[in-house]
Amino acid sequence: MMKLANIFLLAVAILLLGVGLGEAQAAPANRYAVAGIENAAEFETAFAELQKAVAANDRSRVADFVLYPLRVNGWWDELKGKGTFMFATKPEFLDNYDDIMTPQVRAAIVQQKVANLFVNWQGVMVGNGEAWLSVSAKDPKRYGLSAINLGIEK
Numbered sequence: 019m020m021k022l023a024n025i026f027l028l029a030v031a032i033l034l035l036g037v038g039l040g041e042a043q044a045a046p047a048n049r050y051a052v053a054g055i056e057n058a059a060e061f062e063t064a065f066a067e068l069q070k071a072v073a074a075n076d077r078s079r080v081a082d083f084v085l086y087p088l089r090v091n092g093w094w095d096e097l098k099g100k101g102t103f104m105f106a107t108k109p110e111f112l113d114n115y116d117d118i119m120t121p122q123v124r125a126a127i128v129q130q131k132v133a134n135l136f137v138n139w140q141g142v143m144v145g146n147g148e149a150w151l152s153v154s155a156k157d158p159k160r161y162g163l164s165a166i167n168l169g170i171e172k
Contacts, residue, residue: 064161072127081108083162090166
């Protein structure tokens with residue numbers, strides 16, 4: 019009888035331990051961790067704010083979401099051709115806003131569903147690579163645009 023009671027208690031303990039482990043494993047993983055983003059909720063809130071700013075064409079607010087220097091890749095104009103262009107400051111970004119934040123780039127950001135964001139060690143990709151977001155290296159941590167890809171066509 020004592021043996022049966024011990025077996026029963028052992029079975030109950032294993033069951034409770036298994037339930038506890040199952041709950042711990044059920045916690046959602048931070049899918050942005052590979053990109054260096056430690057707080058998924060803060061990132062998603064910042065991304066939603068960026069989407070609102072882009073949709074409202076609030077240029078100054080969009081510029082606040084840029085992690086300078088901003089890398090812009092692709093076709094620029096007849097004089098500069100295609101290549102990689104760096105924008106180091108907010109005024110420089112704002113002076114070139116229409117050339118950087120093209121209708122295609124703006125649409126990609128505004129229409130992007132959070133659930134469909136692609137994430138890797140380089141950051142978080144919007145659309146088909148029109149924009150990339152990442153986290154700042156300096157404290158306090160900020161989330162924002164780190165690269166824009168304009169395409170290679172005129």
